[in-house]
Amino acid sequence: MSDSIEDNTALILDGKAVAKKTQSQLRSRVEGLQTKATRPPGLAVLMVGDNPASASYVRGKERACARVGIDSYGRHFPTETREEELLQAIDDLNQDDRVDGILVQLPLPPHIDPVAAINRIHPDKDVDGLHPVNLGRLVRGEPSLRSCTPLGVMRLLQDYDIEVKGKTAVVVGRSILVGKPIALMLLEADATVTMAHSRSPDLSAITRSADILVVAVGRPELITAEMVKPGAVIMDVGINRVTDYFGKSSLTGDVDFDAVKEVARYITPVPGGVGPMTVTMLLQNTVDSYSDRLGLEG
Ligand code: NAD
Numbered sequence: 001m002s003d004s005i006e007d008n009t010a011l012i013l014d015g016k017a018v019a020k021k022t023q024s025q026l027r028s029r030v031e032g033l034q035t036k037a038t039r040p041p042g043l044a045v046l047m048v049g050d051n052p053a054s055a056s057y058v059r060g061k062e063r064a065c066a067r068v069g070i071d072s073y074g075r076h077f078p079t080e081t082r083e084e085e086l087l088q089a090i091d092d093l094n095q096d097d098r099v100d101g102i103l104v105q106l107p108l109p110p111h112i113d114p115v116a117a118i119n120r121i122h123p124d125k126d127v128d129g130l131h132p133v134n135l136g137r138l139v140r141g142e143p144s145l146r147s148c149t150p151l152g153v154m155r156l157l158q159d160y161d162i163e164v165k166g167k168t169a170v171v172v173g174r175s176i177l178v179g180k181p182i183a184l185m186l187l188e189a190d191a192t193v194t195m196a197h198s199r200s201p202d203l204s205a206i207t208r209s210a211d212i213l214v215v216a217v218g219r220p221e222l223i224t225a226e227m228v229k230p231g232a233v234i235m236d237v238g239i240n241r242v243t244d245y246f247g248k249s250s251l252t253g254d255v256d257f258d259a260v261k262e263v264a265r266y267i268t269p270v271p272g273g274v275g276p277m278t279v280t281m282l283l284q285n286t287v288d289s290y291s292d293r294l295g296l297e298g
Contacts, residue, residue: 008262009261009262010234010260010261010262010263010264010265010266010267011160011265011266011267012261012266012267012268012269013156013160013235013266013267013268013269013273014272014273015152015156015268015269015272015273015274015275015276015277016272016276018155018156018159018276018277018280019276019277019279019280020276022155022277022280022284023064023067023068023280023283026068026280026283026284026287027067027068027069029287030068030069030070030287031069033287033290033291033294033296033297034069036294036296037290037294037296039071039098040069040070040071041069041070041071041100041101041286041287041289041290042070042071042072042073042096042098042099042100042101042286042290043061043065043070043071043072043073043074043099043100043101043102043103043127043282043283043286044072044073044074044075044093044096044099044101044102044103045058045061045062045072045074045103045105046074046075046077046086046089046090046093046102046103046104046105046117047074047075047076047077047105048076048077048078048079048081048086048105048108048109048112049077049078049079049108049109050079051107054105054106054107057105058074058076058105060279061103061279061282062074064279064280064282064283065283065286068283068287070283070286070287071098073093073096073098073099075089077089079109081109081112082111083111083112083113083116083117086104086108086112086117087116087117087120090102090104090117090120090121091120093125094120094121094122094125099125100125100127100286100287100289100290100293101125101126101127101282101285101286101289102121102122102125102126102127103127103128103282104117104118104121104128118130118131119131119132123145124145124289124292124293125289126145127145127148127282127285127286127289128145128147128148128282128285129144129145129146129147129148129151129181129285130147130176130177131145134146135176135181138181138184138185139184141188145285145288145289146181146185146285147177147178147181147182148278148279148281148282148285149177149178149182149216149237149274149277149278149281150178150181150182150185151185151277151281151284151285152274152276152277152278152280152281153182153185153214153235153237153274153277154182154185154186154189155277155280155281156235156268156273156274156277157212157233157235160266162212162233162266164186164189164190164191164212165189165190165191166190166191166192167191167192167211167212168191168192168194168209168210168211168212169183169186169191169192169193169194169210169211169212169213169214170193170194170195170196170206170207170209170210170212170213170214171183171186171193171194171195171196171214171216172195172196172197172203172206172207172213172214172215172216172217172222172223172254173196173197173215173216173217173218173237174195174197175216178216178237179195179197179216180195182214182216182237183195186212186214191212194206194209194210203227204226204227207223207227207228207229208227208228208229209229210228210229210232211229211231211232211233212232212233212235213228213229213232213233213234213235214235214237215234215235215236215237215238215253215254215255216237216238216254217238217254218238218239218240218254219238219240219254220238220240220242220252220253220254221252221254221255221256222238222254222255223236223254223255223256223260224256224259224260225256225259225260225262225263228260228263228264229263230263230264231264231265232263232264232265233264233265233266233267234255234260234264234266234267234268235268235273235274236253236254236255236257236267236268236269236270236273236274237253237254237274238252238253238254238255238270239251239253239270239271239275240252240253240254251270251271252270253268253269253270253273255267255270257269257270
């Protein structure tokens, strides 16, 4: 009996392992490229304020940079920093030849407009893929720097040889950061794509149609087993901090992992699924930008 239960349990897409492998490949690529260049790749992560989650993400990004041989030029500004000061720092980094990628860590304090900051980054250094020029190129299907989390989702699918072409994909969530770009990337990979969001009536009926279900909402356990088509691929982008009955805090996704893994064919865990891929794609974008800017490959 227990064998058949195990057989029906979804295969867990191990983002941590794929990220580790991809980072090691990136490290070799950087070593190779450096023999043709006079400097290593450089990434500047700008953070304003003292949001502890942001500080931990920034530290994680800088550690990952060090692992693959990317120099960090990050700056940490106090909360009261004026928008003009941040924009000036971005201008300086746009001009700095050592820097191939610039990223503004969100959220920013309320007195700074995140759109103004993102739009100030030169599109060729926009390693988060959020500048209107890069988003426009994505819409047109042209090569561009692309948003890291959706890229990470696509890479995980690719790494596990999961066919996208001809499949029905549903994306829940329509943010500029995740939902919209992932929908465009799935469309580009020849999936038939539906987007659902907070105003979609009968979410279950939509999600049950999905061969590939991507969830980027930010609501723990929004997706239950009944909302999933048997055999579906579940990509859980959500990151939610929850506190249990005993006061213990942990991270969880938007999918009821324990129940859904009994129905799905593949599923990403949280943590250890899409998250590690996001950082890895940031490193990849930085190395791509470095290579393009210095004309090092092809
Ligand atoms: P967001 O708040 O900008 O967007 C959330 C989207 O969810 C909105 O489009 C909204 O319409 C939709 N939504 C809200 N309630 C809904 C409901 N009940 N039913 C259906 N749709 C609903 O969030 P975001 O920036 O796209 O992030 C989404 C989640 O992904 C968050 O948990 C965030 O922490 C996480 N995230 C993870 C990574 C990663 O690396 N894994 C990266 C970015 C974001």
